[in-house]
Amino acid sequence: MIKTIPLQNQNSWQDCLADLITDPKELLKILNLKPEQLDLSMDVLREFPLRLPRSFANRMQQGNPRDPLLLQVLPQQQELVDYPGFVSDPLAEQQFNPMPGILHKYAGRVLLMPTTSCAIHCRYCFRRHFPYTENRPDKKQWLDSLQYIRADSSLTEVILSGGDPLAISDKHLEWLLEHLAAIPHIQRVRIHTRFPVVIPQRITQQLCDLFTRYRLRFVMVLHTNHAQELDDEVKAACKRLKEANVDLFNQSVLLKSINDNAETLADLSERLFTCGVIPYYLHMLDKVKGSGHFEVSMQAARSIMTKLRAELPGYLVPTLVKEEAASANKTPIL
Numbered sequence: 001m002i003k004t005i006p007l008q009n010q011n012s013w014q015d016c017l018a019d020l021i022t023d024p025k026e027l028l029k030i031l032n033l034k035p036e037q038l039d040l041s042m043d044v045l046r047e048f049p050l051r052l053p054r055s056f057a058n059r060m061q062q063g064n065p066r067d068p069l070l071l072q073v074l075p076q077q078q079e080l081v082d083y084p085g086f087v088s089d090p091l092a093e094q095q096f097n098p099m100p101g102i103l104h105k106y107a108g109r110v111l112l113m114p115t116t117s118c119a120i121h122c123r124y125c126f127r128r129h130f131p132y133t134e135n136r137p138d139k140k141q142w143l144d145s146l147q148y149i150r151a152d153s154s155l156t157e158v159i160l161s162g163g164d165p166l167a168i169s170d171k172h173l174e175w176l177l178e179h180l181a182a183i184p185h186i187q188r189v190r191i192h193t194r195f196p197v198v199i200p201q202r203i204t205q206q207l208c209d210l211f212t213r214y215r216l217r218f219v220m221v222l223h224t225n226h227a228q229e230l231d232d233e234v235k236a237a238c239k240r241l242k243e244a245n246v247d248l249f250n251q252s253v254l255l256k257s258i259n260d261n262a263e264t265l266a267d268l269s270e271r272l273f274t275c276g277v278i279p280y281y282l283h284m285l286d287k288v289k290g291s292g293h294f295e296v297s298m299q300a301a302r303s304i305m306t307k308l309r310a311e312l313p314g315y316l317v318p319t320l321v322k323e324e325a326a327s328a329n330k331t332p333i334l
């Protein structure tokens, strides 16, 4: 039996997480859609299950099988198609994984993965095949990771990624931030998260208070692909973060049939700005196995960017980038 909590009773973010939609059939029922209207696959769920917060599903349009939010999370038959060049670890991250829970690829920055879980599963995610089970550090391994950071004085920024780092409890986050603040060469903590967008209830006053407690500067990089994701609750969550002095940026992925035109991306930039968020990066899709149907060609991407630049002031135009396994930074596409 499917457990449901009416949306109005989902007071805490933990309630929201405990009541994710995990059955595609339930999602279809909520959206008044029939399976034959979609390219639904139940087979792909074994490897990468459906995880969808109800508040995010609420922003999808009823009866629309092409809804841009639905297509980001819908398990589809096309994931089983073998597209040439699409592999399990497109960024070869495992070679930069010196110990469990840590990735060290870029100069001056190190990435910590405090958790393996996310509030939502995005079907195009480049970490969908990452060996998370080998990257669940225990307390001793956490202390080793902190020692790794302490020992390298060239590091100034710690990036919390995942999974989604805001899936951990405030208590765990506090423990981590306290240790990071005690390392003199660390100036900034950057948090890559979808929580403010998919479960805005996560941005509690208690969490915001944590960001004002330490000498560290906090940067949050949200992940939004379409303006329809940004409702008034998300806007209010962003406001709380701004009041806690957190700098907000957004990164998107250029996704076929979801945001692959200048008009949609211009709307997204405008809406982000009204929420106090700077559009930062627009990523070309990472070629991860199972996501080939989302790919937008380089030529089409360039043409979209030309139109976008003609429509928007420069500060609202994200930088189109491509991540390459061997490169020491993201490659801007001019």
Ligand code: SF4
Pocket: 118, 119, 120, 121, 122, 125, 126, 127, 162, 163, 164, 194, 223
């Ligand atoms: S929230 Fe981020 S890490 Fe999690 S599935 Fe989506 S893109 Fe991947």
